[in-house]
Amino acid sequence: MTSPAISVSHLSKTYRSGLFGRHTVRALDDVSLNVPEGAIFGLLGPNGAGKTTLVKCLLGLVHPTAGDAQLFGTSAHRPVARRRVGYLPENHRFPEFLTAKQTLQVYGRLADVPHEPRSTRISNLLAHVGLADRRNAKVRTFSKGMLQRLGLAQALLNEPDLLFLDEPTSGVDPMGRRGIRDLVLDLRDNGATIFLNSHLLSEVEKVCTQVAILRGGEIVREGTVEELTTVERVYDLVATRLPEDLLESIDLSSSPKEPPSDPDLYQYRLQADNRGTLNALLDTLRAHDVQVESITPLRRSLEDYFIDVLDAAEDSVPD
Protein backbone atom coordinates (compact mmCIF):
# COMPACT_ATOMS: atom_id res chain seq x y z
CA MET A 1 0.00 0.00 0.00
CA THR A 2 1.43 3.41 -0.92
CA SER A 3 1.48 6.21 1.64
CA PRO A 4 -0.55 9.33 0.95
CA ALA A 5 1.42 12.22 -0.48
CA ILE A 6 0.64 14.23 2.66
CA SER A 7 -0.41 12.85 5.98
CA VAL A 8 -1.04 15.14 8.92
CA SER A 9 -2.04 13.78 12.28
CA HIS A 10 -3.15 15.89 15.26
CA LEU A 11 -0.77 18.67 14.33
CA SER A 12 -0.62 21.68 16.65
CA LYS A 13 1.63 24.70 16.67
CA THR A 14 1.84 27.37 19.32
CA TYR A 15 4.11 30.34 18.73
CA ARG A 16 5.67 31.88 21.80
CA SER A 17 7.01 35.40 22.05
CA GLY A 18 7.96 37.96 24.64
CA LEU A 19 10.15 37.49 27.67
CA PHE A 20 10.22 33.80 28.69
CA GLY A 21 7.70 33.05 25.93
CA ARG A 22 4.78 34.30 27.96
CA HIS A 23 2.75 35.45 24.94
CA THR A 24 1.38 32.55 22.95
CA VAL A 25 -0.51 32.28 19.68
CA ARG A 26 -2.07 28.96 18.77
CA ALA A 27 -1.63 28.85 15.00
CA LEU A 28 -2.69 25.22 14.46
CA ASP A 29 -4.95 23.20 16.68
CA ASP A 30 -5.12 19.42 16.28
CA VAL A 31 -5.14 19.44 12.49
CA SER A 32 -5.45 16.07 10.75
CA LEU A 33 -5.72 15.51 7.01
CA ASN A 34 -4.61 13.20 4.22
CA VAL A 35 -3.89 14.15 0.64
CA PRO A 36 -3.72 11.15 -1.71
CA GLU A 37 -1.15 10.99 -4.50
CA GLY A 38 -2.31 12.67 -7.70
CA ALA A 39 -4.80 15.00 -5.98
CA ILE A 40 -4.99 18.75 -6.34
CA PHE A 41 -5.65 19.87 -2.82
CA GLY A 42 -6.80 23.40 -2.01
CA LEU A 43 -6.25 24.86 1.44
CA LEU A 44 -8.60 27.75 2.08
CA GLY A 45 -9.01 30.09 4.96
CA PRO A 46 -9.09 33.75 5.93
CA ASN A 47 -5.89 35.63 6.74
CA GLY A 48 -4.37 34.36 9.97
CA ALA A 49 -6.16 31.02 9.76
CA GLY A 50 -2.89 29.08 9.96
CA LYS A 51 -2.51 28.12 6.28
CA THR A 52 1.09 29.26 5.97
CA THR A 53 2.00 27.67 9.31
CA LEU A 54 0.58 24.36 8.11
CA VAL A 55 2.58 24.54 4.87
CA LYS A 56 5.71 25.50 6.82
CA CYS A 57 5.22 22.54 9.16
CA LEU A 58 4.92 20.27 6.13
CA LEU A 59 8.16 21.66 4.72
CA GLY A 60 10.12 21.42 7.96
CA LEU A 61 10.44 25.20 8.24
CA VAL A 62 8.45 25.32 11.46
CA HIS A 63 8.65 22.77 14.28
CA PRO A 64 5.19 21.60 15.37
CA THR A 65 4.37 21.73 19.08
CA ALA A 66 2.52 18.43 18.86
CA GLY A 67 1.44 15.87 16.29
CA ASP A 68 3.05 14.48 13.21
CA ALA A 69 3.34 15.41 9.53
CA GLN A 70 4.60 13.10 6.81
CA LEU A 71 5.35 13.47 3.12
CA PHE A 72 5.16 10.20 1.20
CA GLY A 73 5.47 8.34 4.50
CA THR A 74 8.61 10.16 5.65
CA SER A 75 8.60 12.52 8.61
CA ALA A 76 8.34 16.06 7.25
CA HIS A 77 11.15 17.43 9.38
CA ARG A 78 13.70 15.16 7.66
CA PRO A 79 15.39 16.87 4.70
CA VAL A 80 15.05 13.72 2.61
CA ALA A 81 11.26 14.10 2.76
CA ARG A 82 11.63 17.22 0.61
CA ARG A 83 13.59 15.47 -2.13
CA ARG A 84 10.44 15.02 -4.22
CA VAL A 85 8.92 18.35 -3.22
CA GLY A 86 8.75 21.72 -4.99
CA TYR A 87 7.60 24.88 -3.26
CA LEU A 88 6.58 28.28 -4.50
CA PRO A 89 6.24 30.50 -1.42
CA GLU A 90 4.12 33.61 -1.31
CA ASN A 91 6.22 36.81 -1.43
CA HIS A 92 9.41 34.95 -2.18
CA ARG A 93 12.62 36.94 -2.52
CA PHE A 94 15.45 35.86 -4.78
CA PRO A 95 18.98 37.27 -4.40
CA GLU A 96 18.79 40.35 -6.58
CA PHE A 97 22.38 40.26 -7.75
CA LEU A 98 21.83 37.00 -9.64
CA THR A 99 20.46 36.58 -13.15
CA ALA A 100 17.48 34.33 -13.81
CA LYS A 101 19.75 31.55 -15.03
CA GLN A 102 22.16 31.90 -12.10
CA THR A 103 19.21 31.85 -9.70
CA LEU A 104 17.98 28.56 -11.08
CA GLN A 105 21.54 27.17 -11.02
CA VAL A 106 21.85 28.00 -7.31
CA TYR A 107 18.44 26.62 -6.34
CA GLY A 108 18.98 23.59 -8.58
CA ARG A 109 22.19 22.81 -6.70
CA LEU A 110 20.37 23.25 -3.40
CA ALA A 111 17.73 20.82 -4.62
CA ASP A 112 20.60 18.42 -5.35
CA VAL A 113 19.85 18.24 -9.08
CA PRO A 114 22.94 16.91 -10.93
CA HIS A 115 24.67 19.22 -13.40
CA GLU A 116 23.54 17.63 -16.64
CA PRO A 117 19.78 17.46 -16.16
CA ARG A 118 19.97 20.80 -14.35
CA SER A 119 21.28 22.78 -17.32
CA THR A 120 18.75 21.25 -19.70
CA ARG A 121 15.88 21.72 -17.27
CA ILE A 122 16.82 25.34 -16.66
CA SER A 123 16.65 26.11 -20.38
CA ASN A 124 13.37 24.24 -20.75
CA LEU A 125 11.77 25.78 -17.68
CA LEU A 126 12.82 29.32 -18.57
CA ALA A 127 11.24 28.80 -21.99
CA HIS A 128 8.16 27.23 -20.41
CA VAL A 129 7.52 30.17 -18.08
CA GLY A 130 8.27 32.71 -20.81
CA LEU A 131 11.58 33.99 -19.45
CA ALA A 132 13.97 32.54 -22.05
CA ASP A 133 14.83 35.97 -23.42
CA ARG A 134 15.46 37.31 -19.90
CA ARG A 135 17.73 34.46 -18.79
CA ASN A 136 20.74 36.74 -18.39
CA ALA A 137 18.86 39.68 -16.89
CA LYS A 138 19.37 40.45 -13.20
CA VAL A 139 16.48 39.45 -10.98
CA ARG A 140 16.32 43.02 -9.62
CA THR A 141 14.98 44.15 -13.01
CA PHE A 142 12.05 41.70 -12.96
CA SER A 143 8.39 42.65 -12.51
CA LYS A 144 6.20 40.90 -9.90
CA GLY A 145 4.71 38.61 -12.53
CA MET A 146 8.14 37.68 -13.89
CA LEU A 147 9.39 36.92 -10.37
CA GLN A 148 6.38 34.72 -9.83
CA ARG A 149 7.13 32.81 -13.03
CA LEU A 150 10.78 32.45 -12.04
CA GLY A 151 9.60 31.18 -8.65
CA LEU A 152 7.49 28.58 -10.38
CA ALA A 153 10.48 27.49 -12.48
CA GLN A 154 12.62 27.01 -9.34
CA ALA A 155 9.84 24.96 -7.75
CA LEU A 156 9.83 22.60 -10.73
CA LEU A 157 13.62 22.17 -11.06
CA ASN A 158 13.70 18.81 -9.28
CA GLU A 159 10.66 17.51 -11.20
CA PRO A 160 8.67 17.22 -7.97
CA ASP A 161 6.03 14.64 -7.21
CA LEU A 162 4.49 17.03 -4.71
CA LEU A 163 4.22 20.72 -5.40
CA PHE A 164 3.24 23.35 -2.83
CA LEU A 165 1.94 26.54 -4.40
CA ASP A 166 1.25 29.47 -2.11
CA GLU A 167 -0.81 32.10 -3.92
CA PRO A 168 0.76 31.13 -7.28
CA THR A 169 -1.26 33.62 -9.33
CA SER A 170 -0.50 36.60 -7.13
CA GLY A 171 0.63 39.49 -9.34
CA VAL A 172 0.19 37.46 -12.51
CA ASP A 173 -1.90 38.81 -15.42
CA PRO A 174 -4.93 36.81 -16.68
CA MET A 175 -2.91 35.13 -19.45
CA GLY A 176 -0.22 34.13 -17.00
CA ARG A 177 -2.87 32.92 -14.59
CA ARG A 178 -4.31 30.72 -17.28
CA GLY A 179 -0.83 29.40 -18.03
CA ILE A 180 -0.26 28.51 -14.38
CA ARG A 181 -3.63 26.76 -14.22
CA ASP A 182 -2.81 24.72 -17.33
CA LEU A 183 0.58 23.87 -15.88
CA VAL A 184 -1.00 22.64 -12.65
CA LEU A 185 -3.39 20.43 -14.62
CA ASP A 186 -0.50 19.13 -16.76
CA LEU A 187 1.44 18.23 -13.64
CA ARG A 188 -1.61 16.50 -12.18
CA ASP A 189 -2.02 14.52 -15.42
CA ASN A 190 1.60 13.42 -15.06
CA GLY A 191 0.86 12.05 -11.61
CA ALA A 192 2.06 14.93 -9.41
CA THR A 193 0.21 15.97 -6.28
CA ILE A 194 -0.51 19.68 -5.91
CA PHE A 195 -1.11 21.50 -2.64
CA LEU A 196 -2.62 24.87 -3.47
CA ASN A 197 -2.97 27.71 -1.02
CA SER A 198 -4.96 30.51 -2.59
CA HIS A 199 -7.46 33.25 -1.93
CA LEU A 200 -8.72 33.08 -5.49
CA LEU A 201 -11.57 30.67 -4.86
CA SER A 202 -12.67 30.62 -8.49
CA GLU A 203 -9.20 29.31 -9.41
CA VAL A 204 -9.31 26.74 -6.62
CA GLU A 205 -12.74 25.59 -7.74
CA LYS A 206 -11.52 25.14 -11.31
CA VAL A 207 -8.53 22.96 -10.53
CA CYS A 208 -8.87 21.38 -7.10
CA THR A 209 -10.27 17.94 -6.50
CA GLN A 210 -10.22 18.24 -2.73
CA VAL A 211 -10.33 21.22 -0.37
CA ALA A 212 -10.10 21.95 3.32
CA ILE A 213 -11.15 25.12 5.08
CA LEU A 214 -8.99 26.26 7.93
CA ARG A 215 -10.20 28.77 10.49
CA GLY A 216 -8.50 29.77 13.72
CA GLY A 217 -6.00 26.95 13.27
CA GLU A 218 -8.69 24.27 12.97
CA ILE A 219 -10.03 22.45 9.94
CA VAL A 220 -13.71 23.30 9.86
CA ARG A 221 -14.63 21.55 6.58
CA GLU A 222 -12.91 19.06 4.30
CA GLY A 223 -14.02 17.17 1.22
CA THR A 224 -14.14 17.13 -2.55
CA VAL A 225 -15.20 20.35 -4.27
CA GLU A 226 -18.34 18.55 -5.41
CA GLU A 227 -19.25 17.38 -1.93
CA LEU A 228 -18.82 20.81 -0.44
CA THR A 229 -20.58 22.83 -3.10
CA THR A 230 -23.55 20.53 -3.63
CA VAL A 231 -26.70 21.83 -1.94
CA GLU A 232 -28.22 18.88 -0.17
CA ARG A 233 -31.43 17.46 -1.67
CA VAL A 234 -32.00 20.35 -4.06
CA TYR A 235 -31.96 19.58 -7.77
CA ASP A 236 -32.16 21.38 -11.07
CA LEU A 237 -34.61 19.61 -13.33
CA VAL A 238 -34.72 20.25 -17.08
CA ALA A 239 -37.84 18.80 -18.65
CA THR A 240 -40.79 19.52 -20.93
CA ARG A 241 -43.41 21.82 -19.44
CA LEU A 242 -45.09 20.43 -16.32
CA PRO A 243 -48.88 20.48 -16.17
CA GLU A 244 -50.35 23.20 -13.88
CA ASP A 245 -51.93 20.75 -11.42
CA LEU A 246 -48.62 18.97 -11.03
CA LEU A 247 -46.78 22.22 -10.47
CA GLU A 248 -48.94 22.92 -7.44
CA SER A 249 -48.42 19.48 -5.93
CA ILE A 250 -44.61 19.25 -6.03
CA ASP A 251 -42.11 21.14 -3.93
CA LEU A 252 -40.53 23.71 -6.22
CA SER A 253 -38.13 26.20 -4.80
CA SER A 254 -38.22 28.50 -7.83
CA SER A 255 -40.48 29.30 -10.75
CA PRO A 256 -39.83 27.53 -14.09
CA LYS A 257 -37.28 29.07 -16.43
CA GLU A 258 -36.85 28.35 -20.09
CA PRO A 259 -33.40 26.92 -20.83
CA PRO A 260 -31.83 28.97 -23.65
CA SER A 261 -30.97 26.03 -25.92
CA ASP A 262 -34.39 24.48 -26.46
CA PRO A 263 -37.74 26.31 -26.42
CA ASP A 264 -39.61 23.11 -25.50
CA LEU A 265 -37.65 22.61 -22.33
CA TYR A 266 -38.05 24.29 -18.96
CA GLN A 267 -35.86 24.40 -15.93
CA TYR A 268 -37.25 23.76 -12.45
CA ARG A 269 -35.64 23.68 -9.05
CA LEU A 270 -37.05 21.03 -6.79
CA GLN A 271 -36.47 19.71 -3.33
CA ALA A 272 -36.69 16.06 -2.24
CA ASP A 273 -36.12 15.05 1.36
CA ASN A 274 -34.67 11.68 0.46
CA ARG A 275 -33.94 9.35 -2.43
CA GLY A 276 -37.40 7.71 -2.17
CA THR A 277 -39.17 11.04 -2.51
CA LEU A 278 -37.01 11.97 -5.49
CA ASN A 279 -37.81 8.70 -7.28
CA ALA A 280 -41.51 8.99 -6.49
CA LEU A 281 -41.43 12.47 -7.95
CA LEU A 282 -39.79 11.21 -11.13
CA ASP A 283 -42.43 8.49 -11.40
CA THR A 284 -45.13 11.13 -11.11
CA LEU A 285 -43.51 13.18 -13.85
CA ARG A 286 -43.33 10.17 -16.17
CA ALA A 287 -46.95 9.32 -15.38
CA HIS A 288 -47.87 12.83 -16.58
CA ASP A 289 -45.89 12.31 -19.83
CA VAL A 290 -43.22 14.80 -18.81
CA GLN A 291 -39.98 14.24 -20.74
CA VAL A 292 -36.99 14.61 -18.41
CA GLU A 293 -33.88 15.99 -20.10
CA SER A 294 -31.66 16.10 -17.00
CA ILE A 295 -31.72 16.24 -13.24
CA THR A 296 -28.63 17.47 -11.44
CA PRO A 297 -27.89 18.25 -7.81
CA LEU A 298 -27.76 21.99 -7.25
CA ARG A 299 -24.28 23.38 -6.75
CA ARG A 300 -23.26 26.76 -5.49
CA SER A 301 -19.92 28.43 -5.98
CA LEU A 302 -17.04 27.54 -3.69
CA GLU A 303 -16.84 31.20 -2.77
CA ASP A 304 -20.46 31.20 -1.51
CA TYR A 305 -19.83 28.01 0.40
CA PHE A 306 -16.63 29.40 1.91
CA ILE A 307 -18.36 32.55 3.12
CA ASP A 308 -21.30 30.55 4.53
CA VAL A 309 -18.93 28.28 6.44
CA LEU A 310 -16.98 31.20 7.88
CA ASP A 311 -20.20 33.03 8.80
CA ALA A 312 -21.53 29.90 10.50
CA ALA A 313 -18.28 29.46 12.39
CA GLU A 314 -18.40 33.14 13.38
CA ASP A 315 -21.95 32.76 14.70
CA SER A 316 -21.02 29.68 16.70
CA VAL A 317 -18.27 31.51 18.57
CA PRO A 318 -19.68 32.49 22.00
CA ASP A 319 -19.57 36.23 22.83
Added chain:
Amino acid sequence: MASLCDSDISPAARTGSPTGFPDRFVHFTRLNAVPMRPLYGLFVLTFRELWAKRIVLGLFVISSLLLIGIALALNLDVVEGSLQGLRVFGEESSGSGPSPQSPQSMSLTGIVVAVESVVAGAAYWIGILLALFASAGLFADLQAAGRAELLFSKPVHRVTVLTGHILGVWTAVAALVGYLMGGTWLIMSIKSGVWNARFLLSIVIIVGMFAVMYAVMMLVNVWSESTALTLIVAYGLIFLSLVLTAGNELTPHLGSVGTAVFWGLYHILPNFTEVTGIVTTLAKDQPVYSWYPLISSLLFGGTAYGLTGYLFMQQDL
Protein backbone atom coordinates in the same frame (compact mmCIF):
# COMPACT_ATOMS: atom_id res chain seq x y z
CA MET B 1 6.75 4.40 -6.24
CA ALA B 2 9.98 4.06 -4.28
CA SER B 3 9.97 5.00 -0.65
CA LEU B 4 11.68 8.25 0.16
CA CYS B 5 12.90 7.30 3.59
CA ASP B 6 16.29 6.00 2.68
CA SER B 7 16.88 7.32 -0.80
CA ASP B 8 19.86 9.37 0.33
CA ILE B 9 21.62 6.26 1.54
CA SER B 10 23.12 3.78 -0.85
CA PRO B 11 21.53 0.32 -1.12
CA ALA B 12 24.50 -1.24 0.67
CA ALA B 13 24.01 1.02 3.65
CA ARG B 14 20.24 0.66 3.55
CA THR B 15 20.06 -3.09 3.48
CA GLY B 16 22.78 -3.56 6.02
CA SER B 17 25.60 -5.42 4.38
CA PRO B 18 24.68 -7.59 1.43
CA THR B 19 28.29 -8.36 0.62
CA GLY B 20 29.20 -9.05 4.20
CA PHE B 21 31.17 -5.83 4.64
CA PRO B 22 31.65 -4.91 8.28
CA ASP B 23 29.90 -1.86 9.69
CA ARG B 24 32.79 0.54 9.11
CA PHE B 25 32.34 0.15 5.34
CA VAL B 26 28.66 0.88 5.72
CA HIS B 27 29.62 3.99 7.66
CA PHE B 28 31.97 4.98 4.84
CA THR B 29 29.08 4.69 2.39
CA ARG B 30 27.02 7.00 4.57
CA LEU B 31 29.82 9.55 4.61
CA ASN B 32 29.75 9.53 0.81
CA ALA B 33 26.16 10.69 1.04
CA VAL B 34 27.26 14.14 2.31
CA PRO B 35 25.28 16.54 0.12
CA MET B 36 28.20 18.22 -1.65
CA ARG B 37 26.04 19.84 -4.33
CA PRO B 38 23.82 21.83 -1.92
CA LEU B 39 26.87 22.67 0.18
CA TYR B 40 28.62 24.04 -2.90
CA GLY B 41 25.45 25.87 -3.92
CA LEU B 42 25.32 27.65 -0.56
CA PHE B 43 29.02 28.37 -0.70
CA VAL B 44 28.75 29.98 -4.14
CA LEU B 45 25.63 31.93 -3.19
CA THR B 46 27.25 33.40 -0.06
CA PHE B 47 30.54 34.15 -1.77
CA ARG B 48 28.80 35.97 -4.61
CA GLU B 49 26.49 37.80 -2.24
CA LEU B 50 29.40 39.19 -0.25
CA TRP B 51 31.27 40.20 -3.40
CA ALA B 52 28.14 41.88 -4.74
CA LYS B 53 28.33 44.34 -1.84
CA ARG B 54 29.88 47.70 -2.65
CA ILE B 55 31.93 47.78 0.52
CA VAL B 56 33.73 44.57 -0.47
CA LEU B 57 34.27 45.92 -3.94
CA GLY B 58 35.59 49.09 -2.30
CA LEU B 59 38.00 47.06 -0.16
CA PHE B 60 39.18 45.29 -3.28
CA VAL B 61 39.78 48.59 -5.08
CA ILE B 62 41.63 50.07 -2.07
CA SER B 63 43.76 46.92 -1.80
CA SER B 64 44.55 47.14 -5.51
CA LEU B 65 45.56 50.81 -5.19
CA LEU B 66 47.76 49.97 -2.22
CA LEU B 67 49.44 47.17 -4.13
CA ILE B 68 49.99 49.43 -7.13
CA GLY B 69 51.37 52.05 -4.75
CA ILE B 70 53.83 49.60 -3.22
CA ALA B 71 54.79 48.29 -6.63
CA LEU B 72 55.33 51.67 -8.30
CA ALA B 73 56.08 54.19 -5.59
CA LEU B 74 58.48 52.25 -3.39
CA ASN B 75 61.91 51.84 -4.96
CA LEU B 76 64.57 49.89 -3.19
CA ASP B 77 68.11 50.12 -4.52
CA VAL B 78 69.56 46.76 -3.61
CA VAL B 79 73.15 45.99 -4.44
CA GLU B 80 74.47 42.52 -3.65
CA GLY B 81 71.75 41.91 -1.06
CA SER B 82 72.15 45.15 0.86
CA LEU B 83 70.06 48.30 0.72
CA GLN B 84 71.80 51.24 -0.90
CA GLY B 85 68.90 53.61 -1.22
CA LEU B 86 65.17 54.00 -0.66
CA ARG B 87 62.95 56.22 -2.80
CA VAL B 88 59.25 56.89 -2.29
CA PHE B 89 57.54 58.44 -5.36
CA GLY B 90 61.01 59.08 -6.74
CA GLU B 91 62.13 61.10 -3.70
CA GLU B 92 64.97 59.99 -1.45
CA SER B 93 63.38 59.04 1.90
CA SER B 94 66.22 60.50 4.05
CA GLY B 95 67.54 63.98 4.61
CA SER B 96 71.10 65.18 3.97
CA GLY B 97 72.93 63.16 6.63
CA PRO B 98 72.50 59.70 8.05
CA SER B 99 69.78 59.46 10.70
CA PRO B 100 68.29 56.55 12.66
CA GLN B 101 65.58 56.33 9.96
CA SER B 102 67.78 56.71 6.91
CA PRO B 103 68.10 53.76 4.52
CA GLN B 104 71.78 53.55 5.25
CA SER B 105 71.02 52.95 8.92
CA MET B 106 68.23 50.38 8.24
CA SER B 107 68.75 46.89 6.99
CA LEU B 108 66.95 45.71 3.88
CA THR B 109 65.09 43.15 5.98
CA GLY B 110 64.10 45.92 8.37
CA ILE B 111 62.47 47.90 5.54
CA VAL B 112 60.63 44.84 4.23
CA VAL B 113 59.26 43.77 7.62
CA ALA B 114 58.33 47.37 8.44
CA VAL B 115 56.19 47.63 5.30
CA GLU B 116 54.76 44.15 5.83
CA SER B 117 53.90 44.69 9.48
CA VAL B 118 52.18 48.00 8.69
CA VAL B 119 50.11 46.26 6.01
CA ALA B 120 49.38 43.32 8.36
CA GLY B 121 48.32 45.61 11.22
CA ALA B 122 46.10 47.66 8.90
CA ALA B 123 44.59 44.54 7.34
CA TYR B 124 43.93 43.15 10.82
CA TRP B 125 42.15 46.18 12.24
CA ILE B 126 40.68 48.03 9.27
CA GLY B 127 40.16 44.90 7.18
CA ILE B 128 38.34 42.94 9.87
CA LEU B 129 36.22 45.88 11.02
CA LEU B 130 35.09 46.59 7.46
CA ALA B 131 34.62 42.90 6.62
CA LEU B 132 32.41 42.51 9.70
CA PHE B 133 30.41 45.53 8.60
CA ALA B 134 30.06 44.13 5.07
CA SER B 135 29.01 40.67 6.20
CA ALA B 136 26.74 41.72 9.07
CA GLY B 137 23.50 41.39 7.14
CA LEU B 138 24.34 38.18 5.31
CA PHE B 139 23.14 35.73 7.92
CA ALA B 140 20.06 37.82 8.64
CA ASP B 141 19.27 37.75 4.91
CA LEU B 142 19.51 33.99 4.90
CA GLN B 143 16.76 33.82 7.52
CA ALA B 144 14.67 36.67 6.11
CA ALA B 145 11.06 36.02 5.10
CA GLY B 146 10.88 35.12 1.45
CA ARG B 147 14.50 33.91 1.31
CA ALA B 148 14.35 31.31 4.09
CA GLU B 149 11.31 29.58 2.61
CA LEU B 150 13.05 29.15 -0.75
CA LEU B 151 16.23 27.89 0.83
CA PHE B 152 15.02 25.61 3.59
CA SER B 153 12.26 23.98 1.57
CA LYS B 154 15.01 22.23 -0.39
CA PRO B 155 16.14 18.76 0.69
CA VAL B 156 19.04 20.16 2.61
CA HIS B 157 19.89 19.90 6.29
CA ARG B 158 20.15 23.14 8.24
CA VAL B 159 23.68 22.25 9.28
CA THR B 160 24.61 22.01 5.59
CA VAL B 161 23.12 25.45 4.98
CA LEU B 162 25.02 26.87 7.91
CA THR B 163 28.28 25.20 6.85
CA GLY B 164 27.99 26.37 3.23
CA HIS B 165 27.24 29.90 4.39
CA ILE B 166 30.17 30.01 6.80
CA LEU B 167 32.59 28.58 4.25
CA GLY B 168 31.40 31.12 1.69
CA VAL B 169 31.97 34.07 4.03
CA TRP B 170 35.36 32.79 5.21
CA THR B 171 36.50 32.17 1.64
CA ALA B 172 35.41 35.61 0.45
CA VAL B 173 37.28 37.29 3.30
CA ALA B 174 40.29 35.01 2.85
CA ALA B 175 40.37 35.92 -0.84
CA LEU B 176 40.36 39.62 -0.02
CA VAL B 177 42.98 39.38 2.73
CA GLY B 178 45.05 36.96 0.65
CA TYR B 179 44.94 39.35 -2.29
CA LEU B 180 46.15 42.34 -0.24
CA MET B 181 48.70 40.59 1.94
CA GLY B 182 49.81 37.97 -0.54
CA GLY B 183 50.24 40.72 -3.11
CA THR B 184 52.23 42.85 -0.68
CA TRP B 185 54.42 39.90 0.23
CA LEU B 186 55.05 39.03 -3.41
CA ILE B 187 55.89 42.60 -4.45
CA MET B 188 58.14 43.24 -1.45
CA SER B 189 59.88 39.90 -1.83
CA ILE B 190 60.55 40.39 -5.54
CA LYS B 191 61.77 43.96 -5.02
CA SER B 192 64.01 43.13 -2.08
CA GLY B 193 64.85 39.48 -2.44
CA VAL B 194 63.82 39.05 1.22
CA TRP B 195 61.25 36.24 1.37
CA ASN B 196 59.57 36.54 4.77
CA ALA B 197 57.33 33.45 4.66
CA ARG B 198 56.09 33.91 8.25
CA PHE B 199 54.26 37.02 7.06
CA LEU B 200 51.91 34.72 5.16
CA LEU B 201 50.93 33.05 8.45
CA SER B 202 49.40 36.32 9.52
CA ILE B 203 46.86 35.91 6.68
CA VAL B 204 45.62 32.74 8.38
CA ILE B 205 45.42 34.53 11.74
CA ILE B 206 43.52 37.49 10.31
CA VAL B 207 41.00 35.19 8.63
CA GLY B 208 40.83 33.14 11.84
CA MET B 209 40.06 36.19 13.96
CA PHE B 210 37.48 37.36 11.44
CA ALA B 211 35.92 33.90 11.74
CA VAL B 212 35.79 34.28 15.54
CA MET B 213 34.08 37.65 15.32
CA TYR B 214 31.72 36.38 12.61
CA ALA B 215 30.71 33.58 14.99
CA VAL B 216 29.76 36.25 17.52
CA MET B 217 27.66 38.03 14.91
CA MET B 218 25.91 34.82 13.86
CA LEU B 219 25.13 33.89 17.44
CA VAL B 220 23.65 37.30 18.19
CA ASN B 221 21.73 37.21 14.92
CA VAL B 222 20.21 33.79 15.41
CA TRP B 223 19.10 34.85 18.87
CA SER B 224 17.95 38.41 18.19
CA GLU B 225 17.45 38.55 14.38
CA SER B 226 18.80 42.11 14.52
CA THR B 227 21.66 43.14 12.25
CA ALA B 228 22.21 46.35 14.20
CA LEU B 229 22.56 44.50 17.51
CA THR B 230 24.90 42.05 15.80
CA LEU B 231 27.30 44.84 14.87
CA ILE B 232 26.99 46.56 18.22
CA VAL B 233 27.93 43.36 20.06
CA ALA B 234 30.82 42.50 17.69
CA TYR B 235 32.33 46.00 17.82
CA GLY B 236 31.60 46.14 21.55
CA LEU B 237 33.64 42.98 22.12
CA ILE B 238 36.52 44.44 20.10
CA PHE B 239 36.39 47.59 22.22
CA LEU B 240 36.22 45.49 25.39
CA SER B 241 39.29 43.57 24.26
CA LEU B 242 41.17 46.91 24.27
CA VAL B 243 40.21 47.37 27.92
CA LEU B 244 41.05 43.76 28.80
CA THR B 245 44.66 44.23 27.67
CA ALA B 246 45.16 46.65 30.55
CA GLY B 247 44.53 44.03 33.23
CA ASN B 248 47.72 44.64 35.17
CA GLU B 249 47.00 48.38 35.42
CA LEU B 250 43.26 48.11 36.17
CA THR B 251 42.81 45.12 38.48
CA PRO B 252 44.61 46.63 41.53
CA HIS B 253 41.73 49.16 41.65
CA LEU B 254 38.88 46.64 41.24
CA GLY B 255 38.73 44.61 44.45
CA SER B 256 38.62 40.80 44.58
CA VAL B 257 35.23 40.27 42.86
CA GLY B 258 35.98 42.86 40.19
CA THR B 259 39.38 41.31 39.57
CA ALA B 260 37.88 37.82 39.27
CA VAL B 261 35.26 39.09 36.81
CA PHE B 262 37.90 40.98 34.85
CA TRP B 263 40.19 37.98 34.45
CA GLY B 264 37.18 35.74 33.79
CA LEU B 265 36.22 37.95 30.88
CA TYR B 266 39.83 38.10 29.74
CA HIS B 267 40.03 34.31 29.50
CA ILE B 268 36.54 33.77 28.03
CA LEU B 269 36.09 36.58 25.49
CA PRO B 270 38.07 36.91 22.25
CA ASN B 271 41.40 38.69 22.80
CA PHE B 272 41.12 40.70 19.62
CA THR B 273 43.61 43.39 20.62
CA GLU B 274 46.28 41.03 21.92
CA VAL B 275 46.17 38.98 18.71
CA THR B 276 47.37 42.13 16.91
CA GLY B 277 50.71 41.49 18.62
CA ILE B 278 50.87 37.98 17.15
CA VAL B 279 50.08 39.27 13.64
CA THR B 280 52.75 41.98 13.72
CA THR B 281 55.28 39.69 15.38
CA LEU B 282 54.84 37.19 12.56
CA ALA B 283 55.08 39.98 10.00
CA LYS B 284 58.35 41.03 11.61
CA ASP B 285 59.61 37.45 11.34
CA GLN B 286 60.08 37.26 15.11
CA PRO B 287 59.18 34.34 17.39
CA VAL B 288 55.74 34.40 19.02
CA TYR B 289 56.14 33.86 22.76
CA SER B 290 52.47 33.22 23.60
CA TRP B 291 49.74 31.88 21.36
CA TYR B 292 47.26 31.97 24.24
CA PRO B 293 45.26 35.02 23.04
CA LEU B 294 44.71 33.34 19.68
CA ILE B 295 43.89 29.91 21.13
CA SER B 296 41.39 31.26 23.68
CA SER B 297 39.78 33.37 20.95
CA LEU B 298 39.47 30.40 18.62
CA LEU B 299 37.91 28.34 21.42
CA PHE B 300 35.40 31.12 22.00
CA GLY B 301 34.64 31.22 18.27
CA GLY B 302 34.19 27.45 18.09
CA THR B 303 31.78 27.53 21.04
CA ALA B 304 29.85 30.39 19.43
CA TYR B 305 29.52 28.45 16.16
CA GLY B 306 28.32 25.39 18.08
CA LEU B 307 25.69 27.41 19.95
CA THR B 308 24.61 29.11 16.73
CA GLY B 309 24.13 25.72 15.10
CA TYR B 310 22.10 24.45 18.04
CA LEU B 311 19.82 27.51 18.15
CA PHE B 312 19.47 27.54 14.37
CA MET B 313 18.29 23.93 14.40
CA GLN B 314 15.54 24.82 16.91
CA GLN B 315 14.44 27.95 15.11
CA ASP B 316 11.14 28.39 13.29
CA LEU B 317 11.66 30.06 9.93
